[in-house]
Amino acid sequence: MVEEIGRTSEGDLIINVGPQHPATHGVLHLVLTLNGETIKKVEPHLGYIHRSIEKMCESLSYRQFIYVTSRMDYLSSHINNHGCALCVEKGLQVEVPQRAQYIRVIMDELTRIASHELWWGAMAMDLGAFTPFFHAFRERETITDIMEKTCGARLTMNYMVPGGVMAELHPDFQKDVKSFIQLYKSKFEEYNELVTGNIIFQNRMKSVGYISYDDAISYGCSGPVARASGVHCDIRKLYPYDIYSKVAFDEITETGGDSYARYLVRLKEMTQSIRIVEQLIDNIPEGDFQAKTKAVLKLPKGEFYQRVETARGELGVYIVSEGGTTPYRIKFRSPGFSNLSALEHMVKGLKIGDLVAAMGTLDLVIPDIDR
Amino acid sequence: MFLKDYIKDVYGAVRSLLKGMRMTGYYFTHHKEIITEQYPDNRATLLLAERFRGEVILLHDEKNEHACTGCSACEIACPNGTIKIINKFDVSPEGKRKKALDTFVYHLELCTMCNLCIVACPTDAIKMAQTFEHSVFDRTKLTKKLNNEDSKLREGVE
């Protein structure tokens, strides 16, 4: 996996990291320039999992292209679908029923929790502790079981459609979500005992990968990466969509800017997501789960943009329509791409072992970057 | 002062490590927490959700009749050409030519289980089965014909 591929003129080493990682980030190829053990330059080479999703969507209709966006950032697949559905609804000027909005937000938040659980387990595994991974998956399994009962799939749930959701909720949904909330609350203390309070974890993560407030903004970071440096950028608060404006939750920011701050932000976000789900699960109104739309959707000529807050940051869906049944051009502004660009700034001057810790807290999912 | 901080450091560190060990020790002693499913030994009792998206099947009742009229709504809705409907023209006793389903070709190797075909079908003729063991040694087995032999359209379905 690691081979020296040359030396620069100053005698620094150039080595490859990846594209096959033992860690779970995906196919990321980094070319590091090292001076001894200190990192001087990090160059990510992308494109190993480029599937031309944006080009494919140009030949699919507005109902059909949503399924392929689940496969972009597969850990927050509901949120991706939600963003696309919202963008199409913006073009069609369709009003989504209240019931569908509630269901969408609950599914979003459950997905966010599941994504952060996997991030937590994978992050601990990168640093060498193998046990938290399995404990995280126990909670994640409960969530995917809930999804399986309602949506039918566990990872790429094609459940959102323009106008609402695809099917009615399973009758067990409320009961299952409530028992999950109980399970989560009883296990959350264990996360702090096992990982957060542990002195070894703290020493590995504090003061590693620092990025300041201004740098986070100038690199275009979003999501927990920017919020850990103090930037207020939660799309659910700034540009609320669906019923986020009616739900009470806090936007979590920290001021540390290092890996430990990013870690704490994601952990506290999980608690906030549970809070949102608790508020909504008992109050889902009756009604339609899907607005009445035409069989064949045609967006009027123009450009439409919608941003949503995925587990990684701000996802932007930009549709350019020429008035036909298929979009002329779709562009996705992926959060991982901008977060990755900040990696070099973060790890310059640190050792190789710190690269792993910093990359873990960036929470990269490479299919999101490559599309 | 340095000594006091030093001792406090050491004490705090040891305490946090012991807390972590207590947690894993708890899981070591409580075997009831093990959640592993012993597949494939538990195939007999395995229960999948009824909405689980396994593969598309054409529903046949006891009289070997199905509800597919050959309208191709699923073929149009499918995003990647997994379904191909081949129609034939039946001649009814009055001499009228009516379109009917000849073969429902389904490419399991291309299907992404996105459920759009099920939603598009106007007569609820197809549904998703709860199977997940689709591996075969010969790829041609994955191109399936979903309507049974000698099955025909049920009466009264439009």
Added chain:
Amino acid sequence: MFSLEGITTVIHEWLNNHFSPTLALLTEFILVGLAAIALFALLGLGLVWMERKVAAVMQIRLGPNRVGPKGIFQTSADTLKLLLKEGLVPDGADKFLFNLAPLVVMIVAMLILAPIAFAKNLQIWDINIGVLYLSAISSLSVIGIFMAGWASNNKYSLLGAMRSGAQIVSYELSAGLSVLSIVVMTGSLSIRDIILSQQNGWWIFKAHIPALIAFVIFIIAVTAETNRAPFDMAEAESELTAGFHTEYSGMRFALFFLAEYINIFIVCAVGATLFFGGWMPLHIGHWQGFNQFMDYIPSSIWFLGKTLGLIFLIMWFRWTFPRLRIDQLLNLEWKYLLPISMFNLLLMTIIAIMGWHF
């Protein structure tokens, strides 16, 4: 009750009656050698199985449970697979050293077996400087590691070997100092004397606070010496290099792998001997009845139980804690463990002189 020393005396008598003394001695050497190799093989299989099962249950899953009842033949299957793999020697590698390195590590592990007392009167060689011998020979394993790193002709193997070497050499200091504090209490370096001095109670109870501190430092130091997590930065999978044994495959890798588990067994045996009395049952002072009851359990069971308990402790560490970075590792040793162990030695000496122990 049943004790193993009976077997050794029987074999010894039989051999001396039938053959000349020299031939009997030679035969005994060969028998002991074979017994050591058999012990290694059994230990290797058993410990790897134990590690996988312990890891699995802590991670709320089942471990190997298909090959044999409860998966006990899993390791034999893995060993068979390793034997059949191609043992590749890289192109520019120094062939002699490359092949010698795993053997050196194994030989050092076997040499350390000599003074360890497995049961009452079941000790290969009761040398009067037993503890010093153990310390000295365990330092030799660093040579094997450096040989492996150098002979691989791989820059990153060398880097990993140097890191391992630095780690082992530093932590030997703290381990040695903690061992020394028990020697201070006993007054003798011989293993037999140390165990017999625990006749009325184990040192960890008799010399209370300093012995406890010494034990904690000892356990941390030997975890670092055997390159186990949380100190396994030099051979970690998700770091950049796999350390000094990157280029090894097949049987040679199996030898390194085995040697790691044997080392764990040995250091735990030493820890059990020094702090928990080796084969000495749990005696409390002069309570005759209790002591006699404890004596019913054979001494080999006592020894095995204590060693396995310490091995479980080391495995517990591995599956709970993440890795330390290499500079944090060395930091821990030089700034925390060494000063504390030196202070502890002083404390232990004061207690020994003033007689403030049981």
